[in-house]
Amino acid sequence: MIAPLTSFDQFFELQPHGLAGYFALSILFGFCFLYFWIARNQEFFGKRFFMITNLALIWWLFAAIMELWSVVPFCKAAWGTLAFPAIGLVPVSWFLFVYRYARGETGPMERWQKALLIVVPSFISLLCFTNPWHWLFYSRASAPVSDVRGAALHYDHGPFFALSSLLLYVFILGGFVILFRAAARAHGSYRLHFLQIFILTIVPIVANIAYVFSGWTIAGIDPTPFMFSVILLLYSLLILSNQTFQIASVARDMVFETLPNAVLVVGRDGRVLEHNATATELFSLRDSSNIPASEIPGLEKLLETLMQAYQPGAVEDVLIGTREFEVQTSHIPRPFGSDDRFLGWLFVFFDITERKIATKTLKKELSVNDEKLRDMRMEHHRIKNEALSDPLTGLLNRRALSDEFDEMVASCSLEKGPIMVTVIDIDHFKSINDRFGHAAGDRALIAVSGALRRAFRREDRLFRIGGEEFVVLSPNLDIKTLEDRIEELREIIFAAGENLGLDGLELRFSAGIAERPLDRTALSDLIDMADKRLYAAKSAGRNRTIGPDGHNNIRH
Incomplete structure (x- = not known):
């Protein structure tokens, strides 16, 4: 029977227990470092x-080390008891962990998972502590x-x-079943990873079974935590080197396999080293790789040309069956060295059949649309005109007067020139x-527009x-030059009238x-001012021009 403590100081009586004690301590510190490394x-x-x-x-390791180093039997039993929550x-x-890894799950815990983490260790601890x-x-x-x-x-x-051992073995057995089923359903490198986990997990379980049923120990204590620590160390190395558990690695492999584009990896010897599922279906390849690229129907000459005269980022189009592909x-x-040597080629096949058809259809539709657009522009131009x-005359009408005046004002503002507004009325x-007759009047109007x-x-x-009223907007023109042009217009109009062949x-x-800005600046004001001078000219006997200076320019 284990004697109780006679003094509380006995609880702190420790001895390293030789090489085994220091080795166990080094494992503990190494595992603490490993925990923080994996966490980051x-x-x-x-x-x-x-x-x-x-x-x-x-x-568990800490409690086992304290049990190993403790001198008093009661303290050893106490540390052994304190290990049972772990x-x-x-x-x-x-x-x-195995359950979620095999299912590819991350994220927060589910309620039943939290319950297992709390209930099972608490139940076993309760049995032990009482x-x-x-x-x-x-x-x-x-x-x-x-002694x-x-x-x-x-x-x-x-x-x-x-009872506690049997309960925990249920979870261990459940983990083995999950790993075995995952390995059976996985393919390629993933099957190997699951098998590695399966085999490595056997080691601490065997150590625990040996401890429970035959009493095998390491330095007198349960060897299970030490075996488990070695196995977790190996798993951590897998995380670092093979990226077994990393989502990014799994995602990259998944992208390669599920990529809708066919992918071929060809070695320098011209043999296919790897291909994805799309390439398997497209080229009717065997599941196994390492076949000569020259055996792929329709690609013999293409691959030979690309491999012999390679240009970085080379792109070729190839017809495979009834589909057209762009090959990059x-x-x-x-992975090492700086010379021009390389390991092989990567060929990615992009199905451009639909794109080619769509391009041809689009070109045809664009051509039709361009023709329609030209017609619409012509019609718009016609309607606008x-x-x-x-x-009757083809001259601009009253609707266009305001816009034309505004554009002229903007242009003349830059050049700081005047705008002359001339109102003309046939006498x-x-x-x-x-x-x-009105037909003759229309001919006279057409003749005047031609003379203008x-x-x-x-x-x-x-x-x-x-x-019979006309308006002329003249930018950057002085009054003297404008009056000369108006007098020239009189001669042209008089001659045009004679050519109409109407007697008398x-x-x-x-x-x-x-004149803007001498008289006014607004168009309506300028038209009114020119109108007043027009009617003054008519009142003065017609066939004359009155300008801003009030001078009568008369021509008989």
């Missing part, structure tokens, strides 16, 4: 439960194996210990209609604003001029 490493499936397993194992937690958290009241976990026969100071304890396990080629560089033009036009085009400049704007017709006009 990138995510992998089931990482949360993997870290819980590590924490539980750290506590002993109950390791198999459960390990089972949950042993002094029932002695069913280990009996009073538990005692040191010898040597600090000797290991021999635990005489009871039915509660067997890349070198696979050596009709809306802004006088249908005695009503008598022309009365004597010769001949007398004024290209930059001047000509308007028929109603009946004399085609003459009166005009009024307003």
